[in-house]
Amino acid sequence: MTPAELHLYLDECRELVTAEIRRIIPADPRRGAALYDLMLDYPLREAKGLRPALCIAACRALGGKLEAVLRSAAVLELYHNAFLIHDDIEDESLLRRGGPTLHRAYGVPVAVNVGDAMLALSLQPLLDNIETLGLGPALRILQAVARMTRESVEGQALELDWVRRAAWDLADEDYVTMVEQKTCWYSFITPVAIGAIAARLDPGRIEALSSFARRLGVAFQIQDDVLNLAGDVGEYGKEIGGDLWEGKRTLILLHALRHAAAEDRAEAIRILALPRHGSAAEAGARVKTPDEVRFLRALIERTGSIDHARAVASAWAGEAQRAFDGCAAWLLPGVHRDLLQSLIQYVLERVR
Template identity: 55%
Template sequence: MQGSSPGAAPGPQPDLGAVYLEEHRELVLEEIRRIIRAGSPGDDRAYRLMLDYPLRRAKGLRPALCIAVCRALGGALEEVLPSAAVVEMYHNAFLIHDDIEDGSLTRRGGPALHRTHGIPAAVNCGDGLLALTLGPLLANTDRLGLGRALRILDVYARAVIESFEGQAQELSWIDEGTWQLTDADYESMVRRKTCSYSFVAPGLVGAAVAGAEPRLEALLVSFLESLGLAFQIQDDLLNLEEGRADYGKELAGDLWEGKRTLMLLHALRSAPGADREEALRILRKPRPAAGSPEAGLADLVRGMVEERIIDEAGRAAMMRYLDRRAASSGEKTEDDVRFLWRLIDDHGGIEHARGVAGRHAESAEVRWRELAEVLADSVHKRFIGWLKDYVVQRTW
């Protein structure tokens, strides 16, 4: 389901981005370990649990972006590393809480934390990660001086509030059954929920550590917001792609959860009345609860296929049985999700979303050209350029 955005630059250099991400991910993980050890009274289970999501396979885009912006502007690694670790700790705390709120089954190739350790322990773990970010932010007053430390704190405070507001908007749509939404509604939610803390805040924190001028910060915001919108739309597209072992999240999870995505909203606007009503009927149904026998058996069946214990025919037969069980309980079934997927495919939802992502990528390209003029050549600048191309061409 991937495709190059219209007018996009040639594809990214895979080695540059992969190497940069891996090198800085290891540095950030070690810093997170240090922060957690500093807060822990010993080998405490609650503190060890905080490392579960960070240690799973992940890209580490947010802290890498924070570091790259800082270093590209002449900042020092040792000055930005604690703040970059805070970026990643915020992200993982939000993921833990989001997975509970969304009823997600998997995260980064494994069961969601609340499924293996229970909702109370998972909520507490997310809260703990958020609490531990205060130490490095306070230490910035000694490391960077009061002015830069307060600027970083202000960026994070705004990002956390905006992310909360975006999540609240999405949850209210779900709670109220709202589907008459425009692309602009979706983008407004994504700007707050995702762009703010995943792209704008990491970039602004990196710039603040380096002591960047306000004019440059304004240009960064415009560039990173466009980049974040393209990234999230591509993430939504990847969620629909079948047969991906490297995606790390539940495939079609957005359809199971009834997420408002550009593809589904476009399909609902375009579908004839009967199909639209059927889709809305399906979307009103809950997904099988994470702790239900049906959800557990469905996970087991998928695992047996991956391990080649059963073939596709066996999987289909077992899923038909589970579908009948789910249908009798009024929950979504695999047939329901297939109907939604076909509706999106038949009414150009995928092509529509790719086009919107492409336009945001083009906007990011224009802003990047302006930024590139004021940045000296370095591996950090080249990584930001690589990231610009990667967000709409990525496969995981």
């Protein structure tokens, strides 16, 4: 599959799911401006559309029908965007998909409520699966979403606890554990698993496909960390260097701290502990300056930490390829299987 064909597939899946989301979210003129219109804000911004594409491609590559999986794919996008809204608040992020984060535009209380509403409205479509798929598959999809939600919030709690404890003595393995829970479950493992459930694949083979998705997800997140420092803001859609301003524990920064001279490490940790300008934690305290963030970037360059991250991402992509090869024999030849395989290279070459 060529890059142009891959992006066309992603775009088509995103359009299908966006239309389904519009059907799920009520058109209520009484509450639209304060709630339902805002629930469409993030979903209507330009995005990659990976989750619906993974869900749909897995189902179709296993012989399933689009109508069997479309509703669940839309639910995954609602969960994803709700998590993004809450995550942006917790990280005090400024940009999301090329525009201001929801809490920056409308305030934290409104943004929290919109995220909560997206989660609440996701329940009924999952129950509606009983009518189209039958009780057994519908309950298995509901179980998959329940597991996804628990893993995601546990991963977020792990990362927030590192911030609370000012923990920086972390290994690559610690980072991967957090990413597997926070990112892989809702962005990769569950979309693929739900697509497979909708196609009525047996549980053993679903586990094999999930192994492919987990490895793909780790590679994706590491590349996302690279783009946060080395990407183009026009393509990336988020703040370049935002991870440094926010003091996030990324594979890149952890590697830099492990390989820095003692004085540089101490200075970097001091800078990372400072709040950013405009954050809720600021309250008159000294904040990070652009020069201090430039110091962090220079340290990352000196320690070769971006190259390290790229190498680790490539290794995880290789693991994803091997896992995919183990599943390929029972995936139907065609565009849907091609999409799943092409995503392995895409996660390493993407610019947004």
